[in-house]
Amino acid sequence: MRTASSASVFGLVFLLGFLFFSSSSSSCEASDSVYDTFIQCLASHSDPSPPASSIVYNQSNSSYTTVLQSYIRNRRFNTSSTPKPLIIVTPLVESHVQAAILCSKNVGMEMKIRSGGHDYDGLSYISDIPFFILDLFNLRAIDVNIGDETAWVQAGATLGELYYRIWEKSKLHGFPAGVGQTVGAGGHISGGGYGTMLRKYGLSIDQLVDAKIVDVNGRILDRKAMGEDLFWAIRGGGGSSFGVILAYKIKLVAVPETVTVFRVQRTLDQNATDLVYKWQLVADKIDNDLFIRVLLQPVTVNKNRTIRASFVSLFLGDAARLLSVMDKDFPALGLKKEDCMEMSWIESVLYWANFDNGTSPDALLNRTSDSVNFLKRKSDYVQTPISKDGLEWMWKKMIEIGKTGLVFNPYGGRMSEIPSSETAFPHRAGNIYKIQYSVNWSEEGEEADKEYMTQIRRLYSYMTPFVSKSPRGSFLNYRDVDIGVTKTWSYDEGKVYGAKYFMNNFDRLVKVKTAWDGAGLFGTHISVSVDVNMEAKPVELIGMTFHQKPPTVDWMDGTFDNALLSPAIPNCSS
Numbered sequence: 001m002r003t004a005s006s007a008s009v010f011g012l013v014f015l016l017g018f019l020f021f022s023s024s025s026s027s028c029e030a031s032d033s034v035y036d037t038f039i040q041c042l043a044s045h046s047d048p049s050p051p052a053s054s055i056v057y058n059q060s061n062s063s064y065t066t067v068l069q070s071y072i073r074n075r076r077f078n079t080s081s082t083p084k085p086l087i088i089v090t091p092l093v094e095s096h097v098q099a100a101i102l103c104s105k106n107v108g109m110e111m112k113i114r115s116g117g118h119d120y121d122g123l124s125y126i127s128d129i130p131f132f133i134l135d136l137f138n139l140r141a142i143d144v145n146i147g148d149e150t151a152w153v154q155a156g157a158t159l160g161e162l163y164y165r166i167w168e169k170s171k172l173h174g175f176p177a178g179v180g181q182t183v184g185a186g187g188h189i190s191g192g193g194y195g196t197m198l199r200k201y202g203l204s205i206d207q208l209v210d211a212k213i214v215d216v217n218g219r220i221l222d223r224k225a226m227g228e229d230l231f232w233a234i235r236g237g238g239g240s241s242f243g244v245i246l247a248y249k250i251k252l253v254a255v256p257e258t259v260t261v262f263r264v265q266r267t268l269d270q271n272a273t274d275l276v277y278k279w280q281l282v283a284d285k286i287d288n289d290l291f292i293r294v295l296l297q298p299v300t301v302n303k304n305r306t307i308r309a310s311f312v313s314l315f316l317g318d319a320a321r322l323l324s325v326m327d328k329d330f331p332a333l334g335l336k337k338e339d340c341m342e343m344s345w346i347e348s349v350l351y352w353a354n355f356d357n358g359t360s361p362d363a364l365l366n367r368t369s370d371s372v373n374f375l376k377r378k379s380d381y382v383q384t385p386i387s388k389d390g391l392e393w394m395w396k397k398m399i400e401i402g403k404t405g406l407v408f409n410p411y412g413g414r415m416s417e418i419p420s421s422e423t424a425f426p427h428r429a430g431n432i433y434k435i436q437y438s439v440n441w442s443e444e445g446e447e448a449d450k451e452y453m454t455q456i457r458r459l460y461s462y463m464t465p466f467v468s469k470s471p472r473g474s475f476l477n478y479r480d481v482d483i484g485v486t487k488t489w490s491y492d493e494g495k496v497y498g499a500k501y502f503m504n505n506f507d508r509l510v511k512v513k514t515a516w517d518g519a520g521l522f523g524t525h526i527s528v529s530v531d532v533n534m535e536a537k538p539v540e541l542i543g544m545t546f547h548q549k550p551p552t553v554d555w556m557d558g559t560f561d562n563a564l565l566s567p568a569i570p571n572c573s574s
């Protein structure tokens, strides 16, 4: 167990930041204004109109804080001690992105790519070395072509906008991506995003037909130009290790005129244990039109602590057929006609996003999140059903721990038909379901952070006997820096978390990374190859860096030194 040390990953980067500045400043002249340098560089690399000066926010700009906070979706990273970018670059056209990549090399700042900002560990907008954010929220056009059943979606578009634009043109088309209208296409799709149509249509990347990416040299490449290796890598390998994804071309999928949803809740004295046990035996084998998620939460009923299991479902068909499927394959749940709500597919999107019945689809265009809390997520895969005794033991632990919940997401169906090597996302056949660990809190301060982070890590540790092993699988989109701690740059240590996210696809990803970004510009800072003693090429696959030495500063302890965030940036452009 590494619960004690795992919080410190962000602190590790200091050393490298230090090495970078001491090793590279000798060849560059110091400049007092990163802003001026960057603006000049941008202007010289991009079209004159719109001007570069209209897309860069520095810390003295009155809109800086608003722009920064607009796409922070986790209060854990919205505090005064959270590392802040020196500047935020908000491209309006593609050439701004190309220029930003070239200029990030020149000014020696780490570049963080942000689309929707939903990264659970804030990796799209924080770093411990001087950095800037390339914020893509302005690049959010969606072009739906019902004739050939495809759409081009820019990275900064939200999933809500995508669902809405499809619905505007056709009531019989949809797209299999995530729940949550404010999630960004940019990170979500490249991370292997999924939603309620996973069993029928697989992941969003399984419907990806083309993409546009800007590479380390500032070139814009489509699928043909990037080739099948890189196109394979961005389907589940995360975008940020390979370049900046500008847009995806997706294949739309068919949805019926009428779909059906239900939510059935049972506590322990209403046979929840038995139902969850039986759910495990059918959830991945039942009709592919049916997706039943189970949310498990410790709750208090009549002053009695218990576990509540919520079975929440989308069925791609009407209620009558759903009832016959349930009668045949999962009668124990006792689903009744009154539990079922028939609706259109777009209404089911709103239902799953927790909007009230009758809410207009316009709500999907709203980019403001409802209530953003402090949160932490982790993930696991389950390959053998957990016994009833096992479940009962889990409930006891969950109640004892306090607040952490679990979400079980069924696999099977289309997921089992696609080979693990088809895309960089590897978790296919053999997985019955995926677990999301989930804890939210609203108390401010380090004490609360520690308390809840410890809770979720304890539960994760207790679950070890029940989940996948060697390696223990994790879902890249449920970013979890706890599994990403490594102390050296060696391939072997990098593999520790790389294998969890990518299993047998890890080696191929390393090759693609080395071929396309061997110097490690993307997803890490550019100094890594200077004087760190590497045994292998830098391998950076999830937006995190690999580190040479154990941490000297533990960021979660609040000892982060803000002075390190605004050093003079060497100007290497000449």
Ligand SMILES: Cc1cc2nc3c(=O)[nH]c(=O)nc-3n(C[C@H](O)[C@H](O)[C@H](O)COP(=O)(O)OP(=O)(O)OC[C@H]3O[C@@H](n4cnc5c(N)ncnc54)[C@H](O)[C@@H]3O)c2cc1C
Binding pocket: 073, 112, 113, 114, 115, 116, 117, 118, 119, 120, 123, 124, 136, 155, 177, 178, 179, 180, 182, 183, 184, 185, 186, 187, 188, 189, 190, 191, 192, 193, 194, 195, 238, 239, 240, 241, 243, 244, 245, 246, 477, 478, 542, 543
């Ligand atoms: C409320 C909420 C609901 C969620 N629901 C689901 C769900 O239903 N299904 C699911 O699969 N996941 C879900 N997630 C997880 C989500 O898919 C991931 O956090 C995803 O990475 C978010 O993408 P983003 O663009 O919003 O995030 P960002 O934080 O902007 O980016 C995430 C990562 O991708 C990189 N990145 C972003 N844009 C680009 C780009 N254009 N090019 C290259 N790299 C890029 C970033 O640098 C970062 O490493 C949810 C998350 C939240 C907070």
Ligand SMILES: *[C@@H]1O[C@H](CO)[C@@H](O)[C@H](O)[C@H]1NC(C)=O
Binding pocket: 033, 034, 035, 036, 058, 059, 060, 061
């Ligand atoms: C910050 O940006 C403004 C323009 O928005 C510019 O006038 C000012 O000089 C910049 N400040 C620094 C320190 O670069």
Ligand SMILES: *[C@@H]1O[C@H](CO)[C@@H](O)[C@H](O)[C@H]1NC(C)=O
Binding pocket: 053, 054, 055, 056, 057, 058, 061, 062, 063
């Ligand atoms: C802040 O930056 C934006 C974007 O570059 C610019 O349009 C705006 O004029 C700046 N505001 C101030 C007060 O400098």
Ligand SMILES: *[C@@H]1O[C@H](CO)[C@@H](O)[C@H](O)[C@H]1NC(C)=O
Binding pocket: 069, 072, 073, 074, 075, 078, 372
């Ligand atoms: C971040 O904090 C500011 C106040 O400083 C608040 O207005 C904003 O809503 C917060 N955003 C998030 C995502 O927590």
Ligand SMILES: *[C@@H]1O[C@H](CO)[C@@H](O)[C@H](O)[C@H]1NC(C)=O
Binding pocket: 268, 269, 301, 302, 304, 305, 306
């Ligand atoms: C409390 O929960 C336990 C276990 O689920 C149950 O046996 C007991 O009847 C419940 N007591 C009350 C008062 O609800």
Ligand SMILES: *[C@@H]1O[C@H](CO)[C@@H](O)[C@H](O)[C@H]1NC(C)=O
Binding pocket: 269, 270, 271
């Ligand atoms: C629990 O299951 C038993 C038999 O398996 C059944 O008799 C009982 O009615 C169920 N209770 C509830 C509340 O569903």
Ligand SMILES: *[C@@H]1O[C@H](CO)[C@@H](O)[C@H](O)[C@H]1NC(C)=O
Binding pocket: 341, 357, 358
């Ligand atoms: C939802 O609203 C419709 C009318 O807008 C109504 O007919 C239906 O019963 C409502 N469903 C629920 C579950 O409230």
Ligand SMILES: *[C@@H]1O[C@H](CO)[C@@H](O)[C@H](O)[C@H]1NC(C)=O
Binding pocket: 366, 367, 368, 369, 370
């Ligand atoms: C957008 O959502 C936020 C949060 O739920 C809400 O406060 C706001 O009123 C909504 N805006 C519109 C235009 O509906």
Ligand SMILES: *[C@@H]1O[C@H](CO)[C@@H](O)[C@H](O)[C@H]1NC(C)=O
Binding pocket: 297, 371, 373, 403, 404, 405, 406, 438, 439, 440
């Ligand atoms: C945490 O909050 C999210 C909404 O932000 C909600 O969907 C989820 O169910 C909550 N999880 C827990 C365990 O409370």
